[in-house]
Amino acid sequence: ETGVTQSPTHLIKTRGQQVTLRCSSQSGHNTVSWYQQALGQGPQFIFQYYREEENGRGNFPPRFSGLQFPNYSSELNVNALELDDSALYLCASSLGSRGNTIYFGEGSWLTVV
Amino acid sequence: GESVGLHLPTLSVQEGDNSIINCAYSNSASDYFIWYKQESGKGPQFIIDIRSNMDKRQGQRVTVLLNKTVKHLSLQIAATQPGDSAVYFCAESGGTNDYKLSFGAGTTVTVRA
Numbered sequence: 001e002t003g004v005t006q007s008p009t010h011l012i013k014t015r016g017q018q019v020t021l022r023c024s025s026q027s028g029h030n031t032v033s034w035y036q037q038a039l040g041q042g043p044q045f046i047f048q049y050y051r052e053e054e055n056g057r058g059n060f061p062p063r064f065s066g067l068q069f070p071n072y073s074s075e076l077n078v079n080a081l082e083l084d085d086s087a088l089y090l091c092a093s094s095l096g097s098r099g100n101t102i103y104f105g106e107g108s109w110l111t112v113v
Numbered sequence: 114g115e116s117v118g119l120h121l122p123t124l125s126v127q128e129g130d131n132s133i134i135n136c137a138y139s140n141s142a143s144d145y146f147i148w149y150k151q152e153s154g155k156g157p158q159f160i161i162d163i164r165s166n167m168d169k170r171q172g173q174r175v176t177v178l179l180n181k182t183v184k185h186l187s188l189q190i191a192a193t194q195p196g197d198s199a200v201y202f203c204a205e206s207g208g209t210n211d212y213k214l215s216f217g218a219g220t221t222v223t224v225r226a
Contacts, residue, residue: 002156002158002159004156033212033213033214035214040218041218041219042202042204042216042217042218042219043157043202043214043216044216045213045214045215048212048213050212055212056210056212056213058213088156090156090157092214097212098206098211098212099144099145099164099206099211101147101159101162102147102159102214103159104149104156104157104158104159105156106155106156107155107156
């Protein structure tokens with residue numbers, strides 16, 4: 001167990017809808033990163049939040065957005081869902097934004113139909 | 114651009130034998146490397162990490178070797194067990210992108226009884 005918890009574990013959405021995924025970081029960790037993992041591929045970095053500010057972003061469009069709260073938990077929001085957004089969304093937490101061990105949650109499986 | 118890749122997509126190992134999983138990276142600025150294990154339907158599980166000021170690090174039944182000259186990373190698993198069957202990912206960070214991990218596509222390890 002990594003102490004990183006995500007919800008929901010599975011969900012199905014219709015193309016064009018919006019989705020919010022949630023993550024609680026490991027106790028004491030102030031940094032949360034989100035990754036998208038398509039079937040059969042490695043995780044791809046979406047963005048990172050450090051002390052409630054976006055600290056870096058991968059090659060994802062603006063309809064992917066996020067928040068980090070004072071307790072360091074985080075949300076990933078995706079608007080105008082597309083079929084290709086179907087993937088496992090992973091939350092990862094670490095202490096500090098650079099060079100420390102990153103622990104992943106079990107992920108949220110999103111299916112867009 | 115940077116890339117992290119594994120040499121072989123699949124590896125079949127006899128139970129009790131040692132496993133070696135290889136990974137090549139291209140970003141010469143990378144200075145932190147992690148191996149993750151991902152079982153079906155789960156998030157990546159931290160195995161071991163190594164920083165660029167080291168060339169070898171050992172954990173419980175696992176050893177990571179880093180060769181910065183040829184930009185090569187390997188994971189050795191001693192006395193492979195059925196529970197070691199999973200997809201293994203190497204990931205790296207460093208340079209201007211040291212806030213995120215870049216993953217390869219993964220190697221699927223199957224342990225034969």
